[in-house]
Amino acid sequence: xxxxxxxGSHVSVSEGAxxxxxxxxxxxxxxxxxxxxxxxxxxxxxLLKYTSAATLVKGINGFExxxxxxxxxxxxxxxSAHMSDAAEYFCAVSGLNSGYSTLTFGKGTMLxxxx
Amino acid sequence: SQTIHQWPATLVQPxxxxxxxxxxxxxxxxxxxxxxxxxxxxxxxxxxxxxGIGQISSEVPQNLSASRxxxxxxxxxxxxxxxSDSGFYLCAWSGGLAxxxxxxxxxxxxxxx
Numbered sequence: 102x103x104x105x106x107x108x109g110s111h112v113s114v115s116e117g118a119x120x121x122x123x124x125x126x127x128x129x130x131x132x133x134x135x136x137x138x139x140x141x142x143x144x145x146x147x148l149l150k151y152t153s154a155a156t157l158v159k160g161i162n163g164f165e166x167x168x169x170x171x172x173x174x175x176x177x178x179x180x181s182a183h184m185s186d187a188a189e190y191f192c193a194v195s196g197l198n199s200g201y202s203t204l205t206f207g208k209g210t211m212l213x214x215x216x
Numbered sequence: 217s218q219t220i221h222q223w224p225a226t227l228v229q230p231x232x233x234x235x236x237x238x239x240x241x242x243x244x245x246x247x248x249x250x251x252x253x254x255x256x257x258x259x260x261x262x263x264x265x266x267x268g269i270g271q272i273s274s275e276v277p278q279n280l281s282a283s284r285x286x287x288x289x290x291x292x293x294x295x296x297x298x299x300s301d302s303g304f305y306l307c308a309w310s311g312g313l314a315x316x317x318x319x320x321x322x323x324x325x326x327x328x329x
Contacts, residue, residue, distance in 0.1 A: 133315045144306055144320035145260075152315040191259065195315065202248065202310065204318055208259035 103128045103196035107207035115215050120164075120179040122210050124192030127173065133195035134175040135204065136166055140188045148190075151175060162186070187214045218243035222307050222321040229328055235280075235294040237324050239307030242288065247309040249290040250318060251282055254304040266290060267312070302328045 108123040126132055133152050137145040149160025156168045166177045175192060189211045193204040219242045229235060241247055251263040262275045264282035272282050279298060283291045290307060304325050308318040 135317055137320075142304075142323070142325065144322045145308075145318075146320070147317050150315075150317050202313060202316065203250075203262060203265060205262075206260040 103132070103194045103205045105192050105194050105205055105207035107190075107192050107210050109210055110208065111211045111213060113213040113215065114182045116184055117181050120177070120182045120186065120212065122177040122190050122192075122212065124166075124175045124177065124207060125173050126175060126192070126194045128194055128196065130196070134166075134168060135193040135195070136160065136164070136175075136177050137191045137193065137206075138162075138188050139191065139209075145191060148177070182212075182214050184214050184216065187212055218309070218319065220307060220309055220319060220321040222305075222324050224324060225322065226325045227327070229297050229326065231299055231328055232296045235292070235297050235301070235326070237292040237305055237307075237326075239290040239292075239321055240288055241290075241309045244288070244309065244311075246287060246312075248312055249284060250308040250310070251290065251292050252306040252308065254306060254323075255302075260306065264292070297328045299328050302326055 104127040106125045135150045136148040138148050139145045148164050149158045151158050151168045159165045164179045166175050168175050189209045191209045192207045221240050249266045252260045254260050266272050266284045280294050304323050306323045307321040310316045310318040
């Protein structure tokens with residue numbers, strides 16, 4: 102079975118500061134990992150995904166994440182936060198459930214950006 | 217390109233009333249389809265998924281049910297709503313591989329009073 106732990110339900114940064122959102126996973130097979138962003142009252146939008154190619158994955162809106170197998174981590178970073186980055190972020194791991202692919206999500210991290 | 221629709225966008229229903237939420241996908245065929253519920257502070261809870269017409273797998277026992285009458289249509293239903301059914305319901309689709317991301321609809325906000 103797969104699981105995802107996102108450390109910190111809320112993260113606050115100042116505009117222009119580094120964004121670091123933490124995600125640790127557990128998987129019995131080589132994982133596929135995803136980061137999604139959700140703005141209020143909207144669906145989830147894919148930021149980036151790791152599918153066993155390069156360990157450093159670049160996504161949309163200047164975000165990137167690094168897969169570290171030894172640490173079972175897939176932390177999301179952005180060098181400089183913008184006000185528009187304020188949203189909830191979800192990390193997810195793909196797994197097989199009765200032979201079919203499903204995603205297991207973390208509980209989410211709300212990113213707050215102050216001017 | 218593929219798009220996913222959900223309706224209604226918002227719904228307020230009394231306890232004990234029935235429910236029907238609809239999700240449709242355009243621009244792809246034979247997608248895997250998913251229903252999630254999102255409650256504050258609890259992340260996304262997978263309710264049902266479907267790999268084909270009439271094939272439904274339930275993740276959590278509850279008073280909800282799902283049906284897939286057509287390839288690109290997924291319906292979430294209840295005969296009698298409970299207060300605890302309130303939440304934000306999201307439909308998603310994906311291809312059949314574990315490496316495929318899921319694409320989410322805009323969601324339905326359900327309030328049960």
